[in-house]
Amino acid sequence: MVCVGVDIGGTTVKIGFFTETGENLHKWEIVTRKEERGRYILPDVADSILETLKQKGIEKDEIMGIGIGVPGPVVHEESVFECVNLGWGKTNVAETIRELTGITNVKVGNDANVAALGEMWKGGGEGYNNLVLVTLGTGVGGGIICDGRILTGSVGAGGEIGHITVNFDETVACNCGKKGCLEQYASATGIVNETKKALAASNVETTLREVENLSAKAIFDAAKSGDDFASQMVENLSEILGKTLAHVAHVVDPEAFVIGGGVSKAGEMLTERISRYYNANVMLALKNRDFRLAKLGNDAGIYGSARLILE
Amino acid sequence: MVCVGVDIGGTTVKIGFFTETGENLHKWEIVTRKEERGRYILPDVADSILETLKQKGIEKDEIMGIGIGVPGPVVHEESVFECVNLGWGKTNVAETIRELTGITNVKVGNDANVAALGEMWKGGGEGYNNLVLVTLGTGVGGGIICDGRILTGSVGAGGEIGHITVNFDETVACNCGKKGCLEQYASATGIVNETKKALAASNVETTLREVENLSAKAIFDAAKSGDDFASQMVENLSEILGKTLAHVAHVVDPEAFVIGGGVSKAGEMLTERISRYYNANVMLALKNRDFRLAKLGNDAGIYGSARLILE
The missing domain is CATH 3.30.420.40 (ATPase, nucleotide binding domain)
Incomplete structure (x- = not known):
């Protein structure tokens, strides 16, 4: 199974495919399009993931889920009230990505918190x-x-x-x-x-x-x-x-x-x-x-x- | 079902029976016998619970479990390394109470933490x-x-x-x-x-x-x-x-x-x-x-x- 990790920053979005044991299979970046209050960001992320899955010959049912880090406070691992750096107001990030990708296991976290989880998994906090x-x-x-x-x-x-x-x-x-x-x-x-x-x-x-x-x-x-x-x-x-x-x-x-x-x-x-x-x-x-x-x-x-x- | 709550202090042990919705059915106190490094405390607690169950006509299979608060740091909801106020060294509180009462669902917490949980349940933090x-x-x-x-x-x-x-x-x-x-x-x-x-x-x-x-x-x-x-x-x-x-x-x-x-x-x-x-x-x-x-x-x-x- 493949876990997808997404880190949405003010300049670029980083995306990676990982095994369940934390081996990085592939990683890449796309530009964060902040125009029009950031409305293109999530569709760009979804398109890029789906396209790369196709390129790599990975089927959707091999995907364990998609995790997303965003620069703002997150509630219920789902949505944000506001992400000033991205131009977003209230946004249900998880639901949007579910609809755009058809993948149901989607969770959202604050970028600093998610980084802590990453360091615990495979970094200085292992x-x-x-x-x-x-x-x-x-x-x-x-x-x-x-x-x-x-x-x-x-x-x-x-x-x-x-x-x-x-x-x-x-x-x-x-x-x-x-x-x-x-x-x-x-x-x-x-x-x-x-x-x-x-x-x-x-x-x-x-x-x-x-x-x-x-x-x-x-x-x-x-x-x-x-x-x-x-x-x-x-x-x-x-x-x-x-x-x-x-x-x-x-x-x-x-x-x-x-x-x-x-x-x-x-x-x-x-x-x-x-x-x-x-x-x-x-x-x-x-x-x-x-x-x-x-x-x-x-x-x-x-x-x-x-x-x-x-x- | 009845939940048993025990609060072991340096002078007295408080014990209460509660419904699952937090209604107090009965409460009483016993003396904390600290002599011989506090070896009588847990047997006293077990005896007092079993005796009171009998008095009240409550069967053991009506007991949801026993929760215990102790004045010291608790690990894994089970044991303490030390409880200076009680004279205890390393003690597996949960296991001891399980053996003495035959009731398997036993959990232990630090007294200050457990009090916070109590205030959340039925007190100022409801x-x-x-x-x-x-x-x-x-x-x-x-x-x-x-x-x-x-x-x-x-x-x-x-x-x-x-x-x-x-x-x-x-x-x-x-x-x-x-x-x-x-x-x-x-x-x-x-x-x-x-x-x-x-x-x-x-x-x-x-x-x-x-x-x-x-x-x-x-x-x-x-x-x-x-x-x-x-x-x-x-x-x-x-x-x-x-x-x-x-x-x-x-x-x-x-x-x-x-x-x-x-x-x-x-x-x-x-x-x-x-x-x-x-x-x-x-x-x-x-x-x-x-x-x-x-x-x-x-x-x-x-x-x-x-x-x-x-x-």
């Missing part, structure tokens, strides 16, 4: 049944798996850990409108902003002053090369993140944290520091949890949505 | 499927229900929100060994300690100076009578709790928070203030969740453990 995926990219995304299943929450806002308030004195607003969110300090954007502020506020010597377009990568590279100022910036990010993940642990008690997204390319340097601050701020029963790096990169979404079908 | 119970007593306990089921976590530490660090500068240790836990400020003990500190640190006029054995109740009563200092103490507790529940909401996205324990007798005065600080610190999708008072008091445990059987 072997765990309870984990928290933290995606450090432009923002900070979160996906929580409890007993092997996505923790969705009552309106699909489960795992929105990027918006936990970590600084009650912040005066600048986050994209969400609130002030002092984790995302404002621990994302790629966040560490760059914090570093720029610190550079402007002091005369400290650092190789970062010579960098033209300051990026998270540049900061981590400088830290690895022994730049003390850059290292302190990484330390600050790790402290904020480690303390916040300690909060999260007292709520869901995961076996492991999996760190993904662009910032996670910093590697063990980052997980080692985060885990140090984490351990200093959890009760005994929660100490020494595993901190792993995500492995699937941009493919986490297609793995996870394919896995959704097997629940 | 009608909700996703809720967080916060018990403000000597300590701060937590129980989380997601999609109608207890969130246990990987080692049974799910919902341990009383030990979320809320003050990273605290120098005094919590009972758990960590410093700055929610429990140090938002429990009955916590508000008394904080009030004593504030009284010692200032010359502010307050009726509380005349109170001999300062209690949480005295502080809330003074606040209700218009004592500004006492009211500020309640405000501080509400701020810490509201902000921490905001953290929790970004993790599990509950429909409602149910506030229980002795401190909750302060009533709407408390929930109104907590909810104000909560709303100021959550992202839009999480705003305006319901804050309810627990209703079952000390019976929450027997209701919840009986309900465990129906999962």
Whole structure:
């Protein structure tokens, strides 16, 4: 049997065919056509799946189902109230794909949650049944798996850990409108902003002053090369993140944290520091949890949505 | 069919018979015999259940099952590694009760989690499927229900929100060994300690100076009578709790928070203030969740453990 995983992003839709044991048989991308409030996206996905099945000589009755990750909160593994990035209002994604493909087992999940499921299945979280995926990219995304299943929450806002308030004195607003969110300090954007502020506020010597377009990568590279100022910036990010993940642990008690997204390319340097601050701020029963790096990169979404079908 | 709910506490064991729809048919208590590492507790429970069934003329095959709440972390709804308050080391509670009673459907849960299930079934959380119970007593306990089921976590530490660090500068240790836990400020003990500190640190006029054995109740009563200092103490507790529940909401996205324990007798005065600080610190999708008072008091445990059987 073949599981189909679809990850709908703002620029491209990734699609993959998988075996039930998580072997990727084939994967490809199509463009996300956002015009006319995104009305072509789901028909494009259905057409592309049906066409590729035909090309590969796979019959419809060999399909276990289609899982779909979307960038917005999902209710009942079926529909979304809104997907701002795609132009969608209220949309029953699962029903639409059922009608367009004739395949009945269709499930929908939020992209960050589905990525967590993917990392659990075949990535950095393999072997765990309870984990928290933290995606450090432009923002900070979160996906929580409890007993092997996505923790969705009552309106699909489960795992929105990027918006936990970590600084009650912040005066600048986050994209969400609130002030002092984790995302404002621990994302790629966040560490760059914090570093720029610190550079402007002091005369400290650092190789970062010579960098033209300051990026998270540049900061981590400088830290690895022994730049003390850059290292302190990484330390600050790790402290904020480690303390916040300690909060999260007292709520869901995961076996492991999996760190993904662009910032996670910093590697063990980052997980080692985060885990140090984490351990200093959890009760005994929660100490020494595993901190792993995500492995699937941009493919986490297609793995996870394919896995959704097997629940 | 009859569901049996058992709540094993450090002083008494509460036991109740319930219908499948949650009507309490009969309830009683026995003493918790903690001598010899608590070896008599489970035999006493089994004897008391069997004897009461006989008295009431209920046949064993009319029993749906026995649910048991214990004061410690529970794994696989079966056993505990340790229950310090009862003197137990590693104990398979479910298996022991099965052997002693001949009733096969036996499930075990942590007392705080089981209380949350009870409040969901027949208490302040009735009608909700996703809720967080916060018990403000000597300590701060937590129980989380997601999609109608207890969130246990990987080692049974799910919902341990009383030990979320809320003050990273605290120098005094919590009972758990960590410093700055929610429990140090938002429990009955916590508000008394904080009030004593504030009284010692200032010359502010307050009726509380005349109170001999300062209690949480005295502080809330003074606040209700218009004592500004006492009211500020309640405000501080509400701020810490509201902000921490905001953290929790970004993790599990509950429909409602149910506030229980002795401190909750302060009533709407408390929930109104907590909810104000909560709303100021959550992202839009999480705003305006319901804050309810627990209703079952000390019976929450027997209701919840009986309900465990129906999962």
